[in-house]
Structure formats: C-alpha cells, structure tokens
Amino acid sequence: MKIRSRKSWSYRQITPKTEIHIREYMQEAKDLPERAAHASRTAWGVYCGWLSLMAGYEAPADHARLRALTGTSFKPVAETQPWRTTTR
Numbered sequence: 001m002k003i004r005s006r007k008s009w010s011y012r013q014i015t016p017k018t019e020i021h022i023r024e025y026m027q028e029a030k031d032l033p034e035r036a037a038h039a040s041r042t043a044w045g046v047y048c049g050w051l052s053l054m055a056g057y058e059a060p061a062d063h064a065r066l067r068a069l070t071g072t073s074f075k076p077v078a079e080t081q082p083w084r085t086t087t088r
Helices: 011-031 033-054 060-069
Strands: none
Touching: 011 033, 011 060, 033 060
16 A cells, blocks of 8 residues: 655645635525524534644634634633633
8 A cells, every 4th residue: 555645734724725614604504594504513613623723823813713704602611611621
C-alpha cells in the first residue's frame, strides 16, 4: 500500500473555507424551511469543527464572526459554567 504524503493547512486557509461553508448552510436554512433545522445544526457543527482545530490559536474577531454567522446564541461552557474548564 502506498502511503500518501502528509498535507498541512494553515489558519488562513481553513478559516475562510469555514466561513464559506457556514454561510452556505445558513443560506440553505433560510431558503429551504423544511431543511432549516438540519442546515443550521450543520453550520454549527462546521463552526465547532473549526473551533476544535484552532483551539488556542483562533483570532477573537474570527471566533466572534464565525459564531455570529451560525445565528446561534450558544455560549462556550466556560462562559455559562465558570467552574468547569474546557481542558481535560
């Protein structure tokens, strides 16, 4: 079996792609009411995936902008339950 070379991506590559996907899913949620719940949850999942990849490296402005694009008012655990930490 041939091993493929490893690829790497930068913050500057991943963040704009994340924004594009979130916007697409949120537009789908707006355009197709019967798929709104699924599309908006998928947009949230894209955001969460970005956040987990970029944890500790995300720019606050990108973090706030991408989160706002999802149209959610969810807050990270650390903001809603200060006694809990996100590190394990």
